[in-house]
Amino acid sequence: xxxxxxxxxxxxxxxxTDLYRYxxxxxxxxxxxxxxxxxxxxxxxxxxxxxxDEKAAKAWxxxxxxxxxxxxxERKQLxxxxxxxYQVADQISQSSEQIMENQILHKHIAxxxxxxxxxxxxxxxxxxxxxEIADLLNLNKNTVMTRLFRARNQLKDAxxxxxxxxxxxxx
Amino acid sequence: xxxxxxxxxxxxSPQDLDKDTQDxxxxxxxxxxxxxxxxxxxxxIAKAMKIDAPDQLKERLILRQTLFQHRLEKRRARRHIAIxxxxxxxxxxxxxxxxxxxxxxxxxxxxxxxxHHEISLLNKDDGNxxxxxxxxxLMDFSVQMSALPGRIIAADYCRFDGIQGLHILxxxxxxxxxxxxxxxxxxxxxxxxxxxxEFLGLTSAHGDIQLVVIGKKDEPVADVSKQIQDTLNWTx
Numbered sequence: 211x212x213x214x215x216x217x218x219x220x221x222x223x224x225x226x227t228d229l230y231r232y233x234x235x236x237x238x239x240x241x242x243x244x245x246x247x248x249x250x251x252x253x254x255x256x257x258x259x260x261x262x263d264e265k266a267a268k269a270w271x272x273x274x275x276x277x278x279x280x281x282x283x284e285r286k287q288l289x290x291x292x293x294x295x296y297q298v299a300d301q302i303s304q305s306s307e308q309i310m311e312n313q314i315l316h317k318h319i320a321x322x323x324x325x326x327x328x329x330x331x332x333x334x335x336x337x338x339x340x341x342e343i344a345d346l347l348n349l350n351k352n353t354v355m356t357r358l359f360r361a362r363n364q365l366k367d368a369x370x371x372x373x374x375x376x377x378x379x380x381x
Numbered sequence: 382x383x384x385x386x387x388x389x390x391x392x393x394s395p396q397d398l399d400k401d402t403q404d405x406x407x408x409x410x411x412x413x414x415x416x417x418x419x420x421x422x423x424x425x426i427a428k429a430m431k432i433d434a435p436d437q438l439k440e441r442l443i444l445r446q447t448l449f450q451h452r453l454e455k456r457r458a459r460r461h462i463a464i465x466x467x468x469x470x471x472x473x474x475x476x477x478x479x480x481x482x483x484x485x486x487x488x489x490x491x492x493x494x495x496x497h498h499e500i501s502l503l504n505k506d507d508g509n510x511x512x513x514x515x516x517x518x519l520m521d522f523s524v525q526m527s528a529l530p531g532r533i534i535a536a537d538y539c540r541f542d543g544i545q546g547l548h549i550l551x552x553x554x555x556x557x558x559x560x561x562x563x564x565x566x567x568x569x570x571x572x573x574x575x576x577x578x579e580f581l582g583l584t585s586a587h588g589d590i591q592l593v594v595i596g597k598k599d600e601p602v603a604d605v606s607k608q609i610q611d612t613l614n615w616t617x
Contacts, residue, residue, distance in 0.1 A: 218443075218446055219443055222439050222442045222443055223439060226434065226438050226439050226442055227434040227438070227439075230434045230435070230438060231430060231431060231432060231434070234432060235430065240435065244435050244438070247438065247442070248441070248442065248445060251442045251445075251446070252445065252446065252449060255446045255449065255450075311425065312425075312428060312429050315425060315426060315428075315429035316429045316432075319426065319429060319430060330426075331430060333394070334423065334426055334427050334430055335427075335430055335431070339394075339397055340393075340394060340397075355389075355393040355394070356393075358392070358393040358394060359389055359392040359393040362392045362393070362395075362419075362422070362426075363392055365422075365426065366392075366422065369422075
């Protein structure tokens with residue numbers, strides 16, 4: 211097995227971006243997300259010997275991050291985030307139409323209730339299936355699938371509504 | 382498969398469809414279009430979700446871990462010199478005590494446990510070693526002392542963890558001090574101040590050596606340490 215250092219660097223390189231994205235969609239604040247990721251990886255470094263299989267690294271990190279996020283609430287660091295203040299990532303080389311749609315979607319994803327937003331992010335960014343999400347969130351699989359359904363349903367409704375408002379609906 | 386069930390499946394997990402759903406899609410062009418729509422929508426959601434990570438996140442995560450590890454190693458090294466000093470102290474005070482003591486696998490633990498007990502032996506020791514003798518032994522460390530405060534009770538080589546040093550016992554105005562001279566490059570880091578509720582130890586670096594002076598907390602350890610430091614001079 212590679213040295214601790216090499217293992218750690220490998221998981222940073224492979225997973226830190228997605229972990230950040232998950233953290234961002236969980237707390238909806240880029241600075242808090244950054245802090246969460248830093249703390250998560252530090253704990254991961256300390257506990258890296260307990261990671262037996264690199265394939266389990268992503269789920270392992272998500273679990274650590276969820277715990278870190280929970281601690282944030284225990285410490286009463288509830289940050290009330292203004293939805294309209296979300297920093298949308300720079301989007302280079304996209305038409306203004308695309309950028310607009312992206313921003314609208316971004317806003318609606320952020321607007322989803324956490325119980326719908328979290329499974330969706332785990333599915334789309336994390337690439338986890340229903341069973342894996344159920345494990346990560348301590349829910350049963352049916353509940354997870356229902357929440358995923360509702361998440362997409364709400365997003366689709368929101369987009370269609372927005373398109374209608376912009377006169378793009380050809381209904 | 383009825384429409385409701387089909388819709389639920391496509392909305393819950395459009396990219397991971399079971400066989401029944403795939404069959405339903407193959408059999409019905411309307412369902413196929415719906416499936417395409419949902420996949421397309423998922424791509425848009427993915428694009429919106431895939432925000433950029435902050436600047437140099439990877440580099441910062443690796444740097445932070447490196448610094449954390451470095452700090453951890455420094456802390457371990459500091460403990461090393463503090464324990465080593467205590468060990469040498471115990472060894473210097475009375476070898477006989479070690480022989481009669483209960484067996485202990487870790488000499489550092491043993492020494493720490495007996496450190497306070499053995500200080501009483503110092504009071505019985507009325508040796509008087511000349512500065513010349515001390516300097517003869519100090520030649521091994523390429524350093525000399527032009528003077529030493531008080532009476533030199535003993536000056537012996539000591540060895541622990543593969544490092545050879547010299548320890549000197551002093552009695553200055555009734556206060557007992559233990560002085561160590563170690564070669565500098567054998568030690569990773571040393572803590573400038575260490576101690577427990579009875580003793581105080583001060584470490585200083587000079588040229589190729591480290592100087593450690595330990596005394597009782599209520600004694601002027603800093604003064605004695607300074608005096609000794611001022612006497613140091615270098616041999617060729």
